[in-house]
Structure formats: structure tokens, C-alpha cells
Amino acid sequence: ISFDIGTEDATLPPSSGSWFVSDEARQIVLVFLEQYLTVYDSDDRQPLLNAYYDSATMSLTCSYPPGQTASASARLDAYMKDSRNLKRVDDVNRRYRLLQQGKVDIVSFLSKLPKTLHDPTSLVVDVPVSSSHLIVMSVTGIFRERLERHSHVRWFQRIFVIIPSSGGGFCIVNEQIHITCATPEQMKASFKEPSVPAAIPAPSLPAALPVPEPQTSASVIDP
Amino acid sequence: MAVVIDKKVLIDEACSTALEFTKLYYDCLDKKRNRLCKLYMETAVLIWNGNSVSGNMQIQSFLEKLPACDHQIVSLDAQPIHEEAIKGQPTVMVVVAGIVRFEKKPAQPFCQNFLITAQDTTWKVVSDCLRFQQVLS
Numbered sequence: 001i002s003f004d005i006g007t008e009d010a011t012l013p014p015s016s017g018s019w020f021v022s023d024e025a026r027q028i029v030l031v032f033l034e035q036y037l038t039v040y041d042s043d044d045r046q047p048l049l050n051a052y053y054d055s056a057t058m059s060l061t062c063s064y065p066p067g068q069t070a071s072a073s074a075r076l077d078a079y080m081k082d083s084r085n086l087k088r089v090d091d092v093n094r095r096y097r098l099l100q101q102g103k104v105d106i107v108s109f110l111s112k113l114p115k116t117l118h119d120p121t122s123l124v125v126d127v128p129v130s131s132s133h134l135i136v137m138s139v140t141g142i143f144r145e146r147l148e149r150h151s152h153v154r155w156f157q158r159i160f161v162i163i164p165s166s167g168g169g170f171c172i173v174n175e176q177i178h179i180t181c182a183t184p185e186q187m188k189a190s191f192k193e194p195s196v197p198a199a200i201p202a203p204s205l206p207a208a209l210p211v212p213e214p215q216t217s218a219s220v221i222d223p
Numbered sequence: 224m225a226v227v228i229d230k231k232v233l234i235d236e237a238c239s240t241a242l243e244f245t246k247l248y249y250d251c252l253d254k255k256r257n258r259l260c261k262l263y264m265e266t267a268v269l270i271w272n273g274n275s276v277s278g279n280m281q282i283q284s285f286l287e288k289l290p291a292c293d294h295q296i297v298s299l300d301a302q303p304i305h306e307e308a309i310k311g312q313p314t315v316m317v318v319v320a321g322i323v324r325f326e327k328k329p330a331q332p333f334c335q336n337f338l339i340t341a342q343d344t345t346w347k348v349v350s351d352c353l354r355f356q357q358v359l360s
Binding site: 011014015017018019021055056059061062063065084086087095099128133134138140157159161163176 | 231234235238241242268269270271272273274275288289290291295296297298299300301302303304305307308309310316318320321322325326328330332334336338349350351352354355356357358359
């Protein structure tokens with residue numbers, strides 16, 4: 001004999017794609033991301049210097065899915081030593097050092113990370129805040145490390161806070177990247193389109209990709 | 224020199240704030256959802272796997288309808304938002320990765336980020352974005 005308190009069959013709301021607080025923010029953010037990731041995926045990340053505010057800050061974390069032992073090929077060694085995971089890094093000075101400060105340090109840091117190719121169809125962009133003085137964007141998606149022998153597939157979350165720059169475009173003041181191993185399901189679904197190196201045709205960010213007018217360009221790369 | 228020290232203090236405070244905030248936040252979400260509205264600004268925005276909700280009461284009511292859950296935080300990071308972007312209102316970006324278990328469902332990896340800002344003497348969530356690690360169909 002048991003008690004009947006009824007069964008609460010609560011289900012999870014279905015997930016949906018990118019969400020933008022306004023059309024204007026959508027337009028700015030998609031142009032920004034396309035330009036940023038095109039350079040990021042190229043062999044030379046130095047031009048990203050133009051995307052950052054002089055005293056911007058940036059940090060990285062990485063983690064393995066709990067309970068999942070990473071196979072040798074999935075190891076996150078390339079990122080682990082720089083991971084600013086506050087659950088593990090207790091020392092105040094180390095926390096300070098692991099925060100990249102200033103655009104020169106940031107781009108030099110980014111230049112040392114493995115070369116990448118992002119899967120444009122995997123990108124999901126959320127923009128919860130957009131005002132006259134800042135835009136907050138959160139991007140998740142899949143990238144592949146462009147190594148000669150192995151091709152590791154990663155899932156990432158990347159948050160950018162951008163502000164209007166004096167040159168008329170936007171620049172990054174804060175950034176955080178989190179990197180983890182892609183799930184087998186994600187690996188299977190990724191890079192279905194023929195890959196074009198160093199280019200983001202962005203089929204999933206599509207209809208929306210506006211061609212910016214020269215004067216009002218949201219350009220971050222060539223302000 | 225003073226400027227460097229101030230910056231270091233600011234960065235350190237952002238870390239402590241993030242540790243304290245996430246402890247409180249996930250405890251509320253897992254056990255005391257009726258208090259969640261107090262953590263959000265009245266005009267806060269939640270984007271939960273692409274579903275957007277605005278307003279602290281609406282956000283609480285959205286989260287209260289989720290099945291019972293249990294969060295395990297694997298990674299946490301935080302930075303003070305640059306003063307150029309916030310005009311003197313202390314604001315911290317908090318970035319979390321972990322797994323969540325909903326009733327009878329397998330563990331689900333997720334990433335979540337918050338902007339929290341100082342409103343008078345308390346920290347309030349301005350924005351909250353969550354994404355499961357999943358393939359969107």
C-alpha cells in the first residue's frame with residue numbers, strides 16, 4: 001500500500017535556436033561574429049588586435065564531462081594549463097595571472113591556442129542585453145582543431161561583451177571561452193557541409209547576415 | 224601602482240562574488256525556487272535553451288515549472304565587466320559549466336553565463352543564458 005500524491009509529469013520546455021533581444025542587435029552581432037571567426041579560423045590571428053579594446057580582459061576554462069574519462073585523442077591538454085577554473089584555482093595571484101589583460105596579451109594568448117575551424121551550422125547565438133553602451137552575446141557551437149594527424153572536435157561557449165568604439169564599429173571589452181569535448185552525438189552531426197577553410201559561410205546565421213554599409217559598418221576588424 | 228592594485232582587488236572581488244553567487248543560485252534552483260525572484264533584477268532577461276523570459280517574477284515562474292533538478296558545477300570563471308561598458312556600476316560576468324540531472328532523466332551537460340550587477344547593496348542578475356550541450360534538431 002502506498003500514498004498517491006499524483007504524478008507530476010513535468011517535462012522540459014523544448015530547446016530552440018538563437019535568440020536576439022532586438023533585430024538591431026542581431027544584425028550587429030552576426031556581422032561581428034562572422035568577421036571575428038573568419039580571422040580566428042585563419043592561420044594568423046594577429047588581425048584580431050583590432051577587435052579588442054586596449055584594456056580588454058579575457059579568460060579561458062576547460063573541463064571534461066563529469067564521469068567521462070577522456071580518451072587520449074580527446075585530451076584537453078592544449079587548454080588545461082591556462083584554465084582559470086575558480087573551483088580549482090584558489091590562489092589569488094594565479095587567478096590574476098590567468099586573466100589575460102590588454103589586447104596584445106589577449107591576441108598573443110589566442111594565437112597560441114590550436115588552429116581551428118568552426119562549424120557554422122552548429123553556432124547558436126544568444127543576445128540577452130543590448131543597449132547604447134554595450135551588447136552581451138553568448139555563442140555556443142562546435143569547432144575542429146586543424147591538426148595534421150588528428151582532428152579533435154570540441155564544444156565551446158564563448159561570451160563577448162562589446163561596446164561601440166570611437167572608430168564607428170564595436171570592440172570587445174570582456175571575453176570568456178569555455179571548451180569541452182564534443183559528445184558522440186555532436187561529432188556525428190558536425191561538419192556535414194563540405195568544409196571551406198578559413199571561411200564562415202554561416203548557413204545557420206543566414207537570412208540575417210546583412211551586408212553592412214560602409215559608413216555604419218559594425219566592423220571590428222577594420223574599424 | 225595604485226591603479227594596478229585596485230584592478231587586482233576588483234578582479235579578486237569578482238571571483239569571490241561569483242563563488243558566493245553560484246552557491247546561492249544553484250541551491251535556490253535545486254531546493255528553494257520560490258526565492259529565485261529575489262536574485263534577479265525586475266527587468267532581468269533569462270534565455271533558457273532559446274526560450275526567453277523577462278521580468279524576475281516571470282523568470283521564477285518559468286523556473287518553478289521545470290522538473291526537480293540537481294546541479295553539479297564543474298567549472299566556474301568570472302571577470303569584472305570593463306568600466307567603459309558599465310559607467311561606474313560594478314558588474315560581474317559569471318561563467319559556469321556543469322551537469323544537471325532532472326527527475327528520471329540522464330545527466331545533462333550545460334553551460335550558463337550571468338551578468339550580475341550591484342543594485343544598492345545587493346547583487347542582482349541582469350541576464351542569464353543557459354544552453355544544454357546538445358544537437359539542436
